[in-house]
Amino acid sequence: MTTMGYSGPDFYDQSSVYDTYMQRRSKSQNPNDTIEKPIFMGLVGSVRNRAILDLGCGNADFGLESINQGGRRYVGVEGSKNMVKAGHTTLQGTQGEIIHSSIEDWDYPEETFDLVVSRLALHYIKDVEACFQNVYKTLVPGGQFVFSVEHPVLTACTRSAEISTRRADWIVDHYFETGERNFPWLGSTVIKYHRTIEDYFTAVQKAGLTVTSLRESRPSPSNLDQDEYICRLRIPLFLFISSHKA
Numbered sequence: 735m736t737t738m739g740y741s742g743p744d745f746y747d748q749s750s751v752y753d754t755y756m757q758r759r760s761k762s763q764n765p766n767d768t769i770e771k772p773i774f775m776g777l778v779g780s781v782r783n784r785a786i787l788d789l790g791c792g793n794a795d796f797g798l799e800s801i802n803q804g805g806r807r808y809v810g811v812e813g814s815k816n817m818v819k820a821g822h823t824t825l826q827g828t829q830g831e832i833i834h835s836s837i838e839d840w841d842y843p844e845e846t847f848d849l850v851v852s853r854l855a856l857h858y859i860k861d862v863e864a865c866f867q868n869v870y871k872t873l874v875p876g877g878q879f880v881f882s883v884e885h886p887v888l889t890a891c892t893r894s895a896e897i898s899t900r901r902a903d904w905i906v907d908h909y910f911e912t913g914e915r916n917f918p919w920l921g922s923t924v925i926k927y928h929r930t931i932e933d934y935f936t937a938v939q940k941a942g943l944t945v946t947s948l949r950e951s952r953p954s955p956s957n958l959d960q961d962e963y964i965c966r967l968r969i970p971l972f973l974f975i976s977s978h979k980a
C-alpha cells in the first residue's frame with residue numbers, strides 16, 4: 735500500500751525531516767556540494783550586478799554567496815516555514831529578501847530579474863509549464879533561467895527508494911508514465927512529480943525561452959574521493975537546463 739506523501743513545503747516543515755536533511759547537507763562529499771553545485775555555478779557564471787530570483791531557495795545559501803559575489807538584488811521564494819526561518823538567519827544583515835510563498839502562487843513581477851534560478855525544487859511542482867511561463871514574465875529581455883532537478887531516471891519509479899537495505903542497483907521503470915509519485919525519504923513520504931527529460935526541455939521552449947545548455951550530473955574526480963567517484967559514475971543524480979529570454 736502506498737502512503738500518501740506531503741507536498742514539498744509540508745515535507746520540510748516536519749522537524750525530524752528538516753533536521754535529518756540539514757545534517758545530510760552538512761556532510762562532506764554530499765552530492766549537492768560536490769556534484770550539483772559545481773555544474774550549477776558553471777551554468778550561471780558571474781552574478782555580479784544581477785538581480786536574482788531563487789525559487790525554492792531553502793536556507794538561502796546561494797543568496798548569501800550571490801550577495802558576497804556582487805549580486806545587485808536577491809529574492810528567494812520558499813514554501814517551508816522552517817526553510818524561511820533558516821533563510822532569514824543566513825541573510826541577516828544583508829539586503830537579501832525571503833518571501834514565504836509557494837512557487838506556484840507567488841505574484842511574479844514583470845521584467846524584474848536578470849537571473850532566475852531554482853535548485854532541486856521543481857520536481858515538487860505539479861504544473862511546471864505554468865511555472866516556466868511565470869519565469870519568462872519576470873525575466874528582463876536577455877535574462878537567464880537555470881534550474882536543477884532530480885534526474886528523471888530517479889523520479890520515474892519509487893521501488894529503489896522503497897528498498898531499505900544498501901542499494902546494489904537502481905530500478906528505472908514506468909518512465910513515460912509521468913505524474914505524481916509518493917517517495918519514501920528521510921523517514922517520511924514526499925510527493926514528487928515525474929517528467930521525462932524531453933518534457934522539461936519542451937516546457938522551457940514552450941514558455942518562449944531558448945535552451946542554451948542541458949547537463950546531467952557527470953561526476954568530476956577532482957571533487958570526490960575515489961570510492962564516491964566510482965559510485966557516482968553509475969547513475970545521474972541531477973538534470974540541469976540553462977536558458978535565456980531573447
Ligand SMILES: C[S@@+](CC[C@H](N)C(=O)[O-])C[C@H]1O[C@@H](n2cnc3c(N)ncnc32)[C@H](O)[C@@H]1O
Pocket residue numbers: 741742743746789790791792793811812813814817835836837838852853854855858859
Ligand atoms: C531540496 S530543497 C533545495 C533547497 C535549495 N534550493 C538548495 O539547493 O539548497 C527543496 C526546497 O524547495 C522548497 N519547495 C518545494 N516545493 C515548493 C513549492 N511548491 N513552493 C515553494 N517552495 C517549495 C522546499 O521547501 C525546499 O526548501
